[in-house]
Amino acid sequence: MSANNFLNDTIVAMATAQGLSAIAVIRLSGEDAIAITQKVFQGKNLIEQPSHTVHFGTLRDGTKLIDxxxxxxxxxxxxxxxxxxxxxxxxxxxxxxxxxxxxxxxHGARLAEPGEFTKRAFLHGRFDLAQAEAVADLINAETDNARQAALNQMRGGFSKEINNLREELIHFASLIELELDFGEEDVEFAERDDLKKLIKRIQTFLLSLIQSFDQGNVIKNGVPTVIAGKPNAGKSTLLNTLLNEEKAIVSDIPGTTRDVIEDEMVLGGINFRFIDTAGIRETQDVIEAMGVERTRDRMKKASLIIYLFDLTQTTLEEILQEEEGLKALGIPYIKVGNKVDKADDALVNILQNHDFLFISAANKTNIGELKERILSTFGIQTVKTGDVMVTNLRHYQNLLQTNAALDRVLESMHNGVTGDFLAMDIRQSLHYLGEITGTISTDDLLDNIFSKFCIGK
Incomplete structure (x- = not known):
C-alpha cells in the first residue's frame, strides 16, 4: 500500500490484548475517526468537544445497545x-x-494493518524510524534493562547522535559536489585534512555503537542457553533447580529427555532462555537419535552452553575429549561437574585446574555460584537513562555499511582519486546513516519494519 493511499483511510483496531478482561480499548485514527465514532455513540456530540477529553455514553448499532x-x-x-x-x-x-x-x-472505518498506527505517526513526523522501532521494543520488553534501552531510543538520544553526524558529513559532501561544478578550474572547497579528521571522529563514534550491539542484542533478545551433556548427567534436574519448578521429567533411565524443553528466567536484568536437551550419545533408538540431533543443532545456535558432566561416571580423558568438541563450536561455554557430593575427590582435585564449576543439581549445591558465572560470561551493565546502545540488527548492519563506506572515502583520499568518486562514497555513507532514522526510506523498508508490530500499535 502506497503512503498516499495509506493515509486517506480511517483505521480501527483493538489496542489491548486479546481475551477476557475487565476493560478493552479500541482505537481509531484518521480524518473521520471522531465523526465515525459519533455515528454509533449516544451521549455528548463528540465533534463539538475539545481534544483530550473523556465522555461517557453508549455505543449502538441502530437501536441495538452494544455497551x-x-x-x-x-x-x-x-x-x-x-x-x-x-x-x-x-x-x-x-x-x-x-x-x-x-x-x-x-460506518466507514477499515481494519488496521500491523503497526499501522505507529507507521502513520512516523509518516506524519511524530518521530523518526529508529524511535518508531523503539515503540515495538518497549512493548515487547521483558526486563528492566530492555525497557530502559528501548525508552532511551524512543526518546531520541540515538537518533540525535546519528543526525548530528550526518549533518556534518552533508556539509562536506556539498562542498565536494560544488568542486565538481568547477572541475576545470582545479579548486578545492573541502579541506581534505578537515574531512579526514571528521571521518575519523565519526568512525570512532560508529565503532562504539557497533561494539555496543553485542550487549544491546543480549539485553533486547535475551540469551538462549543450552544445557547439554551425556544422558543422566542431571540436565533436567538442573533445569528444574534453576527454574525452581518441575518443568522437566527426571528419571534414572538414560534418554528420558528426547526433545528440547525450554523456559525463561531473569538473571541480573537479562532474560535467559534455558533449554534442556536430549543426552548426547550414540543410540539405535530412532526417536532418541532425533533428539540428539536436535541437541547438536541447538548447541550450534546457542549464545551460551552449560555443559554438564556426571562426576561419578566420567573419566578425565572423556572430559578432555568432549571439551575439544565444545571448543570447535566457537560458542561461550561453562563446564559444570554435577553430583559433586558423590564424586571421587581425586577427580575433583584434578578438575579444579580445568576451570570447572562443581554443583549438585539435586541438592542445589553451588547453584548461586553457577548463576553468577552465567552472568559474568556476558558482563552486562545496568542500562541507565541516556545510555546510547544499539539493540536493533537493522541499525547494526547500517552502521557497518556506513563505516565501510567511510573507509573507502579515506582510501580514496589516500590514493588521490577524483572528487566524483569521493562524492559517491560519501553519498553511500549518508544513505546508510539516513536509513537508520528514516531520512531515507522506501515503501518496502517501511512495510518490512511495521509488519512486525502488533495490530493496534
Missing part, C-alpha cells in the same frame, strides 16, 4: 498519529469488542 463506554478524543495534530483519533474503552468481552469493531467498519 456502555468511555470515549477519549484526540484532535489533530495533538495525538499519537497526529490525526484525529478516538479511544473507546469498553467492557473486555471478546463478543462486545467484535460487535463494536463490526459497527465501526460498517
Amino acid at each position: 456502555e463506554v468511555l470515549v477519549t478524543i484526540f484532535k489533530a495534530p495533538n495525538s499519537f498519529t497526529r490525526e484525529n483519533s478516538t479511544e473507546i474503552s469498553c467492557h473486555g468481552s471478546p463478543v462486545i469488542v467484535k460487535e463494536i469493531i463490526k459497527v465501526l467498519l460498517k
Whole structure:
C-alpha cells in the first residue's frame, strides 16, 4: 500500500490484548475517526468537544445497545498519529469488542494493518524510524534493562547522535559536489585534512555503537542457553533447580529427555532462555537419535552452553575429549561437574585446574555460584537513562555499511582519486546513516519494519 493511499483511510483496531478482561480499548485514527465514532455513540456530540477529553455514553448499532463506554478524543495534530483519533474503552468481552469493531467498519472505518498506527505517526513526523522501532521494543520488553534501552531510543538520544553526524558529513559532501561544478578550474572547497579528521571522529563514534550491539542484542533478545551433556548427567534436574519448578521429567533411565524443553528466567536484568536437551550419545533408538540431533543443532545456535558432566561416571580423558568438541563450536561455554557430593575427590582435585564449576543439581549445591558465572560470561551493565546502545540488527548492519563506506572515502583520499568518486562514497555513507532514522526510506523498508508490530500499535 502506497503512503498516499495509506493515509486517506480511517483505521480501527483493538489496542489491548486479546481475551477476557475487565476493560478493552479500541482505537481509531484518521480524518473521520471522531465523526465515525459519533455515528454509533449516544451521549455528548463528540465533534463539538475539545481534544483530550473523556465522555461517557453508549455505543449502538441502530437501536441495538452494544455497551456502555468511555470515549477519549484526540484532535489533530495533538495525538499519537497526529490525526484525529478516538479511544473507546469498553467492557473486555471478546463478543462486545467484535460487535463494536463490526459497527465501526460498517460506518466507514477499515481494519488496521500491523503497526499501522505507529507507521502513520512516523509518516506524519511524530518521530523518526529508529524511535518508531523503539515503540515495538518497549512493548515487547521483558526486563528492566530492555525497557530502559528501548525508552532511551524512543526518546531520541540515538537518533540525535546519528543526525548530528550526518549533518556534518552533508556539509562536506556539498562542498565536494560544488568542486565538481568547477572541475576545470582545479579548486578545492573541502579541506581534505578537515574531512579526514571528521571521518575519523565519526568512525570512532560508529565503532562504539557497533561494539555496543553485542550487549544491546543480549539485553533486547535475551540469551538462549543450552544445557547439554551425556544422558543422566542431571540436565533436567538442573533445569528444574534453576527454574525452581518441575518443568522437566527426571528419571534414572538414560534418554528420558528426547526433545528440547525450554523456559525463561531473569538473571541480573537479562532474560535467559534455558533449554534442556536430549543426552548426547550414540543410540539405535530412532526417536532418541532425533533428539540428539536436535541437541547438536541447538548447541550450534546457542549464545551460551552449560555443559554438564556426571562426576561419578566420567573419566578425565572423556572430559578432555568432549571439551575439544565444545571448543570447535566457537560458542561461550561453562563446564559444570554435577553430583559433586558423590564424586571421587581425586577427580575433583584434578578438575579444579580445568576451570570447572562443581554443583549438585539435586541438592542445589553451588547453584548461586553457577548463576553468577552465567552472568559474568556476558558482563552486562545496568542500562541507565541516556545510555546510547544499539539493540536493533537493522541499525547494526547500517552502521557497518556506513563505516565501510567511510573507509573507502579515506582510501580514496589516500590514493588521490577524483572528487566524483569521493562524492559517491560519501553519498553511500549518508544513505546508510539516513536509513537508520528514516531520512531515507522506501515503501518496502517501511512495510518490512511495521509488519512486525502488533495490530493496534
